Amino acid sequence: MKKILIAAVFASFAISTVYADTVRMGTEGAYMPYNGIDDNGQFIGFEIDLGNELCKRANLDCAWVKNDWDSIIPNLKGGNYDTIIAGMSITEERMKEIDFTRPYTMPDPSTYVTLSGASVNLKSGVIAAQTGTIQASYIVDSGATLVEFATPDETIAAVRNGEADAVLADDAFLKPFVEESGGELSFAGDSVFIGGGVGMGIRKSDSSLKDKFNSAINSMCDDGSLNSLITEWEISETFPDCK
Amino acid sequence: MSSCWATLQDYGLRSIGIGERILPKTDITICEQVVLIGSGLIWNIYFGIIAVFFGFWFSIILAVGKNHKLALLRIPSESIIFVFRGSPLFIQFFFAYEFFVLLPKVGIEFDLGFITLSAETRWLTRAWLGGLIVLFFNTAAYSAEIFYGAIRSVPSGELEAAEAYGITGWSKFWRIIWPSMLRLAWPSYTNEAIFLFHATSLIFFSGFPAWRQSGDALYYANYFSDKTFNPFLPYPIVAMYFILLTLVIIFIFGVANKYLNRHLDVEQRAKIQISINILR
Amino acid sequence: MFNVCADPSTLTEFFWVICYLTTAKHFAFYVSFLVVLVLLAIAAPLSLLFGFVATIGTRSSNWIIQIFSKCYINMVRGIPDVVFFLFVPLALDQFFEFIRHKIICFDVVEPIWQGTDFVVCKSAKLPLSTAELWVHQLYAFTLALIAFAIVFGAFAGNVLSGAMRAVPKTQTETGAAFGFTQKQIFWRILVPQMWIYAIPGLSNLWMILIKATPLLFLLGVEDIVYWARELGGSKTSMYAYPHPDWRVYYFAGLLVFYLLMTWASSKVLKRLQIKLSKGQATMAGKELQGY
Structure with a gap:
């Protein structure tokens, strides 16, 4: 009897998780x-x-989660959400710890x-930058004096x-x-290209989710909706190889 | 092991700007984390020692002020104590920084007669001075409340005896109140000092920006947690360092406590240790 | 909120301010004050419970429990609370999920740690990924609460064990003379009598607890500091209510809130202390009044 009860409890757990496949999307919101x-x-x-459009195309039920920039990657790895979609540039350093989809900018x-x-x-x-950004490491390497803010x-x-002579950050911001x-x-000097475009961060162990988002981004690239979103929000150049 | 020695040479004093300029970025070893976080601890010790030392003297002034009959002396002391004890340190750092950046950036020269010191208001926005000032006021306010309590509980018999001998005014304070006050307040004051050292870890964390990647222990822990994406190594390292630091403080203050209580017999000493149990 | 506010750019200054202060985001800010108060209201008794259990633990005849309790009580004296908050909630979360994974998904063969990824089965997630937003927020709040209770429970343990030692020996000896067992002495004499000695320490602890709440935002709770930063930060015209950097005003609000809280608390605690000391016409009772 007891065994059946336990089995029933687990079955109900199983049922509740089969159809609802919520993907939690971590972002900074700032x-x-x-x-x-x-x-x-x-x-x-x-x-x-x-993100909403990608989820629609990939047939995923998505929910947005807010997380501080500081702990955004540890919380992804700890499973508090399934993707990072927070203006995170693809870098070598980050690639060692997490996977990225193809860039969407x-x-x-x-x-x-x-x-x-x-x-x-x-x-x-003296150049200011946000702590933990690629710009911060760039300033250190450039020889300038870095001042970090949260x-x-x-x-x-x-x-x-x-306090600082200049700030280095994403152009769009x-x-x-x-x-x-x-x-x-006013803007000063030339723009610098630091990261490899912005992508969605995904746990290395979660390659099926990465594939789903990759094909969704590709489909948005192909029908031109990606480029029009980029233009609408004045993010960066549009992709020349997308429609 | 030998490579760890090299790391110590490169990064042992990195937090104060000596050694390798570029912090480790990839393939970070445990040794690098231990060394750099330890290097950051130099700042925590610096803030703690200077603030406790100067704060101690200021707190005595505040405590005596709060105990004074004259409203002109009492009210400013009470206000400083109230504001700094009544608000979170986190918010005090924020306001201090916002206030200091508004000051015009000029150089000031102090002519001390035999030597001329030049200072810049710009320094106030740096953690080493601006953050220190906040900690100074903070610890002074907390300690003042402790010393105020101690002054109030100096046995009245001691004071009456002093007056009977014709000891009054300053002499009464220094010879009668002062030693008893210190003795009574010391266990609580030890706690306050420990808390102050802990509070030093908030400076770079919330209030003041880090320059040239020189920060305290928590700053480097944060850096490593950010680079390795693993918070479970660097933060416990900081915790370890602070436990060691606390043990040292407890030891030093314990020696001082013994000195202050040297005239009492053992049983009474023990009683003092536990009868006052005031944290911050 | 109000219909007038539909297009903020056309409003007069007065209505602009009214509309600005009644946006949904501002209501979230006002609610976060309640969140802080609720946290305080639950964390205080919970910490006391943790502290009390730890104090009993230090007097246990089982040396493992005794050493564990002593380590716990003394640990936080050594570690700054910020450092503790930065990794303990995440560790707690993974610990809970790990346990649930072992119980619910015992048939899953894949390892939980894949590289540095922490992967538990979907149904072991806390809360489930399908859960509503408020469940997630409640969970984050609960983790924060536990983290606070752990830290301040250790402080409370410190105060309570000091208070127990301060209960005059004569009282427990009298109990023993009347043939009380150790257990009876503990529960009928030591525990009721220790509170008067613990009150100054506990009052102080309450004040520290209040002043530690700005660190809540570190624990993933959208508290007053989080909203003050978010609302106060400069807003470009991408937002309906653009404004420059107003963080100073928001933080000034927080400052007033905290000063009021500590001021009111100190008034109440002082009264409590006088009231409790009255019954105790002992030396200790008089001693306490100085503090």
């Missing part, structure tokens, strides 16, 4: 236009639109922003109040700040 939270507390941004240029009219030596000055907001504030600063901020 990096517009990639991902953000609007005034109604809803997720918005390029990656939210993209072209390599996004990173740009320096300074106070307008300031003459800054980008190779030896949030992207603080990096821009640091340039405004004179900085552009609205420069445009709306009323001439206070």
Whole structure:
């Protein structure tokens, strides 16, 4: 009797998990236009639109999860969500720990922003960046003095109040700040290409999910919807080999 | 083993800017983690020692101020104690940084007669000075409350006896209140010192940005957790270091406690140890 | 919220502020104050329970339990709470899932650790991936609660064992003289009498607990600090209510909240202390009033 009961309990577990295959999508929610939270507390941004469309094409039931940038990869590996879709550039370093889908943006240029009219030596000055970003390691390698802040907001504030000479971040993130600063901020120097485009991070042990998303991204590439999303959110260049 | 020795030479003093400039990025070894996190501990010790030392003297002033009849002295002391004890350190760091960055960035020269010191307001936005100032006020406020409590509980008989001998004013404070106050407050003050050393790990974490990747133990632990994506090694290493640091503090303060209680017999000493059980 | 707020860019300044402060995001901010209060309300008694159990453990005749309890109580004195919070909830989560995996998915042959990936079967996940958002949030909150209770339980254990030692020997000896067993002495004399000695320490602990709550955001709970950062950060015109960096104002709100909390607590605790000391016309009772 007891055995049957236990079996029944497990069976009910099994049934409840067979049809509902929710994929949890981890994002930061603080990096517009990639991902953000609007005034109604809803997720918005390029990656939210993209992710929802990908899930639809891959026939997956998706749920969005917010996670701090700092612990976004450990929580993926610990299974708190199944993908990272948070403006994460594909790098060698990260590839050692997690897998990536094919990139869904072209390599996004990173740009320096300074106070307008300031003459800054980008190779030896004081450059601000968010802790743990590819830009932070780039600044160290470039020989400049790195100042690290926990949030992207603080990096821009640091340039405004004179703590740092310049900030280095993704072009798409900085552009609205420069445009709306009323001439206070401006781009400086050449853009640099650091990462290999932005992709979705997926556990190495989860290759079937990676395949599903890869084919969904490919299908969006083929019918032109990927490029139109990129244009709509002013992310980066469009893919020349997509429609 | 020999490679770990090389790591120690390269990164042992990295947190204060000496040694390899580039931090390890790939194939990070346990040795590198232990060495760099240990290197970061230099900052925790620096913040802790300086803040406790200067905070101690300021806290005495605050405690005496809070105990003073004159409102002009009492109210400022009470306010400082209230604000710094009543709000989280996390928020204090935030406000301190936001305030310091607003200051105009100038150089100031102090002419001390025999030597001229130059300082820059820019330093205030750096952890080594700005963060230190917050910790200084913080520990001073907490310790002041402890010392205030101790002043209030100096046995009235001792004070009456002193007055009978004609000991008053400053002399009464230094010779009668001061030794008893220290003795009574010491166990709680030990706790406060331990907590302050723990609090030093919040400086780079929440308040002040790290420059040139020079930070405290938690900063490097964070860095490794970020590079290796494994939080289960670096954070326990930090924890280990702090346990060691705490044992050292307990030892040093224990020696001081023995000295303060040297005139009492053993039984009374033990009683003091446990009768005051005030944490922070 | 209000119909007036449909298009914020056309509003006058007054209505703009009203509409801005009543967005759904702001309500989440206001609710997060409640979250902090609820956490405090549950974490305090839970910590006390942990501390009490640990104190009993230190007096156990079983040396394994005794050493474990002593290590636990003294451990947190050595480790900063931030460090603890950075890895313990994640470890707890994996520990729970590991246990569930072993029980529910005993037939799964694949290893749980695949490389550095932690993979448990779908039905062992906590909460299940199909669960509603609020279940996930509740789970994160519970983990945070446990983490807080572990840290502050150790502090409470520290205070309580000190308080037990402070109960005058004469009282327990009197009990023994009346033929009480060790158990009876513990439960009927030591436990009721220790509270008066524990109150100053516990009051202090409550204050520390209040001031540790800004670290909640580290534990994956969307607390007041999280929302103050999120709402205060500068917003470009991609948002309906663009504004520059307003974090200072939001943090000022938090500062007031905390000062009020600690101020009110200290008033209440002082009264409690005076009330409890009254019954105890002992030396200790008088001693306590100084603190």
